[in-house]
Amino acid sequence: MQSSRPPFRHFLPGALALACLLIGLFGGFAYSRIAYAAGPAISKATRSPAGYVVTSDHVTIQFDVTAGSSGQVLYTTNNWSSSATVAATKIGTDGGNDVLQVSMPTEATSTWVQYAVNATNAGSTSWWTDSDPNDDNNNEMYVVERQATHRVYQLFVRTYGATGSGKSNTGTFNAITVTDINNIKGLGFDTIWLTGVMQQETNSGFGAKGSAGSPYAIVDNWNVSSDLGTMNDFTALVQRIHSAGLKVMIDFVGNHTAREYHSTNAGSNAFSNNNYVWVHSDGSLGNDGSGSLAWGNDSHVFPCGTNDWTDTAMLDYHGNNADSTNASSTYAKENQLVAFWQGKGVDGFRADFAHGIPSDFWSYLIANSHARNANVYWIAEAYDNDCYVNGGTWRTGSHINALFAAGFDGVYDKGNYDQVRNILTQNWWANGITAHRNSDINGYGRGAQYLVEFTSNHDEVQAASNEYWGGGNNCSGTVDCNNMLYTKPPTATALLEGSNILMYNGHEVGEPANGSDDFNGNDGKTSIFEYVNMPQMTAFRNGSLDNRSLALRGYYGRLVNLAAQSAFSSGEDFYEDVSSENTSLGDDFNHWLYLFTRANGSNHYIVIANYDRTAAKTYTVHLSSNGWQKLGVANNSTSYTFTDRLNTQDENGNAITPYVITTTGTQLWQNGLTFTIPANTAFVLQ
Known part of the structure; x- marks a missing residue:
């Protein structure tokens, strides 16, 4: 026990x-x-x-x-x-x-x-x-099933609305206009995750990173960042988003705060010394305010061998701090914090480092948030293979199954992100997607249908970075390079496999994040620690974006709007892994092709992705009889036409005739589906 x-x-x-x-x-x-x-x-x-x-x-x-x-x-x-x-x-x-x-x-x-x-x-x-x-x-x-699925656009306020580098050019709440919100809605998203809302640490004496500080080292979680505007500015932005028919999500950072923590709005709900984990001189741990504050991922607490979160202090969820009837406990104070932001109109929360916190806390917090708003939406940043889950001397975190059981609507599918990215960068095989689903996803039961699929977020490299996704290609480093095109197939398969999806601002316009704009150096990411902008996003917002980038944005708009169709957005839809049923087609097929079907009622699709950058592929694949039935294909002479709904423009934005397959049901049932797909392409056949 x-x-x-x-x-x-x-x-x-x-x-x-x-x-x-x-x-x-x-x-x-x-x-x-x-x-x-x-x-x-x-x-x-x-x-x-x-x-x-x-x-x-x-x-x-x-x-x-x-x-x-x-x-x-x-x-x-x-x-x-x-x-x-x-x-x-x-x-x-x-x-x-x-x-x-x-x-x-x-x-x-x-x-x-x-x-x-x-x-x-x-x-x-x-x-x-x-x-x-x-x-x-x-x-x-x-x-018992009750959650909706969402298509989430992550908007990092500080960089999204920025007009250039430096604090004077930073993005603000007021810079996010009705036009911006409608543009995001037009892409097919139903939720905007406003990232970096709360007051972050900026004092280098307390370990602040970069000139702006990390949005996850929060000095005051009851107030907004002074860089972004006032609380009134924030609530006005929430109203603009709601008026457009979209939902608002913000971060909930429960594992830690900034080391310099103080709150102007919390009153008695502000964290005190006893709400933190303290490392005593003899190496023992407690919440008595004695010794030194443990970092958010301090190796004294977890045997992870990393201690680079030097701007954070770990909150305690042990002993008296887990007594929700005690108003001074971490449990009770965090519940009041969530109530505060719900009162500001926030519809949902992305739980940072959720696997580092015991699942019984999440059960308590989420249940209370639902008592205030039955439709509140929670997604968890969590990784089952993280050392914070698998060991520790003070407390350990939550496995993904435990997070689903605690009430999360979605949990990150980092395993799928790694798989689809490494097909491009590490020569992994496309059949590894099947292996991931079988080994990792199947262990989550029905929760697997609610994993959050993504190929971009603030912790990962920008998808168009020529240092990472593009690998050793001949990209010149300009914004108009082929790297942004290479990520189209993996993004399509990832976002169409899951019912909850996430995209980071800049992905849709090919933001490359090239050059060293970060105190970490050139890491392929748009900095979350400095006052910088995203040149591609800035160009789109001021009307000067090049045609190829506009065409890419149109592609992702079609993709996300397809993801909104019931075949993809329903958590209880039909899914069939066609690739795993056709492995006998050989190494070339297993290396480069990934195919699956999804259906919900009369809404059904076949997704085909060719990850090979240089060669088109022609194959004939067989589906199960159940698969054809779910797709509405009868085993008779009826003629069926499958039309690609994703690729309706070329790379320069010119209209093209979509790919079409016309054949009979008898042919499909007895001989299979024959297709030819160009290099570096994904089809979504309806």
């Missing part, structure tokens, strides 16, 4: 008797680990399905206990609005253990189910610590 606190923390008055029972079993809110008497060990506890469930799902919980034990599951719905137990049934044996299984009742949409496993043997009792031991409670949670 990881904690002596009760397994369910968020009490309502009607649960008082049960709360007392649990406290009797577990003790109070103490730091020490509980010492259990000998009892039946519980192991191999699993839930099926994993991740999200829907109202029609038959949820089963299975676990092993020592021989002779009996078991049950104690569960509550919607944060103690009800509670009950379900008896377990023995279904077999596993070595010397009994295998017990529980069938959970179906629940309505929007229901949150928390549960803990209980087994008894000769009067002894043991509770199972949930399947993700990296959180800090003794319960598991699942959420």
